[in-house]
Amino acid sequence: MLDLLLLFLAQTGTNRAQETVTFKSNTQLVIETVTVKDRSGQPMAGLTAKDFTLTEDGVPQEIKFFEFQQVAAGAAMPMPDTQRVPAYARLPHTQIAAPAPGDTRYRDHRLLALYFDLSAMPPPDQMRAFSAARKFLRQQMQAADLVAIMTFASGSVQVLQDFTSDRERLLSTIETLIVGEDENAPVDDALKADNGAAFGQNDAEFSIFFTDRQLAALQTASQMLGRLNEKKSLIYFASGLRLNGTNNQAQLQATINAAIRAGVSFWPVDARGLVAQAPLGDATTGSPGGNAVYSGVLANANTSALQRSQDTLWTLGADTGGRALLDNNDLAMGIVAAQQATSSYYILGYYSTNEKADGKFRKVKISVESKLLATLDYRQGFYAGKVFGRFTAADKERQLEDALLLGDPITELTIALELGYFQMNRAEYFVPLAVKIPGSELTLARRRGADRTLIDFVGEIKDEFGTTVTNLRDKVDIKLTGATAAELATRPIQYDTGFTLLPGKYKIKFLARDAETGRIGTYEMPFQIPNLNRVEDRLAISSVVLGSQRVPMREALFTAGKEKGQQTHALSPLVQDGQKLIPSVTRVFRQTKEMYVLLEAYQQNAEPPHPLVAYVTFFRQGQRVFETAPLQAVDAAANRLKTMSLKFSFPLAGLDGGEYLCQVTVLDPATKKAAFWRAWIMVVR
Numbered sequence: 001m002l003d004l005l006l007l008f009l010a011q012t013g014t015n016r017a018q019e020t021v022t023f024k025s026n027t028q029l030v031i032e033t034v035t036v037k038d039r040s041g042q043p044m045a046g047l048t049a050k051d052f053t054l055t056e057d058g059v060p061q062e063i064k065f066f067e068f069q070q071v072a073a074g075a076a077m078p079m080p081d082t083q084r085v086p087a088y089a090r091l092p093h094t095q096i097a098a099p100a101p102g103d104t105r106y107r108d109h110r111l112l113a114l115y116f117d118l119s120a121m122p123p124p125d126q127m128r129a130f131s132a133a134r135k136f137l138r139q140q141m142q143a144a145d146l147v148a149i150m151t152f153a154s155g156s157v158q159v160l161q162d163f164t165s166d167r168e169r170l171l172s173t174i175e176t177l178i179v180g181e182d183e184n185a186p187v188d189d190a191l192k193a194d195n196g197a198a199f200g201q202n203d204a205e206f207s208i209f210f211t212d213r214q215l216a217a218l219q220t221a222s223q224m225l226g227r228l229n230e231k232k233s234l235i236y237f238a239s240g241l242r243l244n245g246t247n248n249q250a251q252l253q254a255t256i257n258a259a260i261r262a263g264v265s266f267w268p269v270d271a272r273g274l275v276a277q278a279p280l281g282d283a284t285t286g287s288p289g290g291n292a293v294y295s296g297v298l299a300n301a302n303t304s305a306l307q308r309s310q311d312t313l314w315t316l317g318a319d320t321g322g323r324a325l326l327d328n329n330d331l332a333m334g335i336v337a338a339q340q341a342t343s344s345y346y347i348l349g350y351y352s353t354n355e356k357a358d359g360k361f362r363k364v365k366i367s368v369e370s371k372l373l374a375t376l377d378y379r380q381g382f383y384a385g386k387v388f389g390r391f392t393a394a395d396k397e398r399q400l401e402d403a404l405l406l407g408d409p410i411t412e413l414t415i416a417l418e419l420g421y422f423q424m425n426r427a428e429y430f431v432p433l434a435v436k437i438p439g440s441e442l443t444l445a446r447r448r449g450a451d452r453t454l455i456d457f458v459g460e461i462k463d464e465f466g467t468t469v470t471n472l473r474d475k476v477d478i479k480l481t482g483a484t485a486a487e488l489a490t491r492p493i494q495y496d497t498g499f500t501l502l503p504g505k506y507k508i509k510f511l512a513r514d515a516e517t518g519r520i521g522t523y524e525m526p527f528q529i530p531n532l533n534r535v536e537d538r539l540a541i542s543s544v545v546l547g548s549q550r551v552p553m554r555e556a557l558f559t560a561g562k563e564k565g566q567q568t569h570a571l572s573p574l575v576q577d578g579q580k581l582i583p584s585v586t587r588v589f590r591q592t593k594e595m596y597v598l599l600e601a602y603q604q605n606a607e608p609p610h611p612l613v614a615y616v617t618f619f620r621q622g623q624r625v626f627e628t629a630p631l632q633a634v635d636a637a638a639n640r641l642k643t644m645s646l647k648f649s650f651p652l653a654g655l656d657g658g659e660y661l662c663q664v665t666v667l668d669p670a671t672k673k674a675a676f677w678r679a680w681i682m683v684v685r
Contacts, residue, residue: 028352028384030056031065033231033263034366035345035377043344044374045070051372055365056352065349069230070108071342072144079138079167094159096148098227106230109146110342111163112335115221116177117238118153120214125271126177129237132269132331133174137167140336149173150224150234152217159224211241211312212251216411218266218316219255226262229347233322233338234259236268237331240309248417250409250509250522252312256319257383257408265321265341268313269334274327275306321379352384359384359406383408400458403511403520413521414438415512416492418585420543421501421529422573422600423641428500429529430571432545434583435495437512437521452479459510461499469506470499475515494582498572503531532602539612539675542600544664545574546681548593549582573600573645587681589652597648599677601633601666602641609636610670614646619661626655655683 032054036044049066099105114133118126133149141147146163147170161173218236225232259266310326317324322341325334354362363381368374383406403410416436421429437455459472476495510523532540574581581596589595597616603609612633618626628650637643646666664677 028355028357029065030061030350030352030364030382031229031263032348032350032364032366032378033345034348035343036368037375037377039373044372045344047346047368047372049348051368052346052348053367054348054350056350056354056362058363058365059353061350061353063348063350065347067107067347069345069347071110071344072108073343077141077143094162096159096224096227097162106146106163106228108144109230110142110144110339111146111148111225111228111230111232112338113148113150113163113221113225113232113234114335115150115152115218115234115236117214117217117236118151118177120238120241121271122239125239128273128331129269129271130174130177132237132335134171135332136335137170137174140332140339141167142339145339150221151177152214152221155213157217157220157224163228212248212411212414212416214238214241215251215255215312216414219251219258219411222255222259222262222264225264226258229263229349231342231345232262232264233342234264234266235335235338236266236313236316237271238268238313239271240306241312248411248415248523248525250524251411252315253524254409254411254522256316259320260379261382263379265338266316267322267334267338268317268324269331270310270313270324270326270328271331273329273331354384357384358402359408359410361407400456400511400513400520403513403522404458404460404509409522409524410511410520411522412519413441413512413514415510415521415523416585417508417510417523417525418583419508419525419527420545420583422542423532423540423602423643424500424571426533426604426640427502429503430573431499431501431529432572432574432583433497433499433508433510434585435510435512435523436492436585437495438492441514441519452477454478454515455493455495456513456515457495457511458513459508461501461506461508464505464507469501472497472499472510496574496583500571501529503529533604537673539666539668539673540602540604541666541675541677542573542602544597544599544677544679545581545583546587546589546662546679547581547584547596547598548589550579550596551582552578552580574598576645576647587679589681589683591652591655591657591683591685594649594651597646597664599646599664599666601644601646601675603636603644603668604641606642606671609642609644610668612644612646612666612668614648614664614666616648616650617663617665618655619663620658625660652683657683657685659683 034052036047038044045068047068049063052063054061054063116126116129121129137147143165146165147161148159148163149161149170151158151160160176161170164170218234221234225234310324313324313326316322323337325331325337328334348366352362361381361383364379366376366378368376414437418434420432422432424430435457455476455478457472457474457476460468461470462468474497476493478493505526505528507524507526511520513520572580574583581598601612601614614631614633616628617624628648631646631648633644633646635644637645660681660683662679662681666675668674
């Protein structure tokens, strides 16, 4: 009997040991840094948590964490220029280390991160940026300063030195950033044949016009710095961020939102310094031709290009609480400005009573008693995070719908998108949409053992009043076996569809999701469809489509649904003679391929329509380097618009690799009217 009792107890204990009790808790700690100044503009010390009132979306929050950071305003500690810096071996890459509980190494210090975008700076600009960093470290660094060094090169963000006050270590790290020959040049992938419309050109094209990737790298750097609760200033050295017409506004917004959540302020520094532009170009460019030099067109174009390259820098600084340093040869002033802007402040932490990870904007309001007569500076709100887990089919559908409505875009996938317009009748325009996604970002599903991946597409177009005028929902199923999986590793996915719209101003928001991994990419862009019926001072033409592929319709697989895809093909000017022109969204072309140019001209008031002459010209450094033979168009469609289709195809083998300005010119000799279209392209080996 005793043996049976012992056996029963042993079995009972074993069963209980196998039982697992799981406790789950979800809390969201929100950190706010608040600068409080009195009427004279001096930091106000001595306040306690009880002196502050904090609300989130109007709901009072209890301050659980409170700390005062006393950043002393000290003098600089000059280091003699003749003092030698110990030679260290090239330092290993590290991370921004989060302090352990009770670690006070960052208390009462000013955190400055020097971020060098080596992918966006030619060697002369890099040397100026490094010289500015050395000047600050030797002559202007103060006792309260802790400095970190970060770089972006070869597609990744690297932390070369965590926050430290060791100037010798920092200077040694700067010395290791020696610019070697072609050190930061993009790697040219091996040429491969294009196999149909499923895959576009080589994946490396996404790294050529890489504004989005530069912004995504800043987003990553902000997330790294977000491990620290203190205020952080990121001094961003770059030679501008030049907009190229296909930029994703969602990535810019996501980068700014990530910085605000992490408590990071951007202080961009234009490493080009004060740019003196000669009307005829400097010694690095050849003599331009034509009359643009004498009419001022060339000078205006150069000035506009410079201003566009600085607009994004200014936006990054202004929207995160920093300030851009532009057109100044003393680049160290950008670091000093960030240094002087950080004074004593309070850190307030609270656990939000709103536990929803919905990605929506939360408005934060912080105040003190009115009798203190204080001025507060803090972030006015933030976008909540959004957590993706295991979803059912209904959850996945709702996930896409929620992501489309989020104010904080999701940029886990890289997307490039291009829109055009072609007039169908006096009222309607056909708007072709082309999308590219790097295939390398979808190989994660393959590594997880999946034999296929499903890409979900959802998008909407709104007019200038915020009303949704059309939307899109589609899926593309890609098999990850054999040759397809090999192509996916290096080539982007090409997807296209089209819409019918009226003239006006619109905004498109487009999302793509890898259904296997749940990663989402957002693309946002404003665009305008002109009313060509009102064009009188020039020729009325459509947008221009550039491509390097024409494929049979049976290979043009990716269109929005079978029925809608057939309608799209029937309306699309890109489909002619059973062949479909695949737009080059990134406008990167190989020397070994032909380039296709397609546009339409309209002469609805001409009876009969006049013959037109068109040609394509390539400019480089203000000099004409290539021009096609004139194309004469005589035949017009039998419609009210008198539509004339203008098609070019020519090889690029005679052009050197590099960036060109492509211009399409259309002339009407009878009426002396003309139309011009321009865009930057890249020719690669």
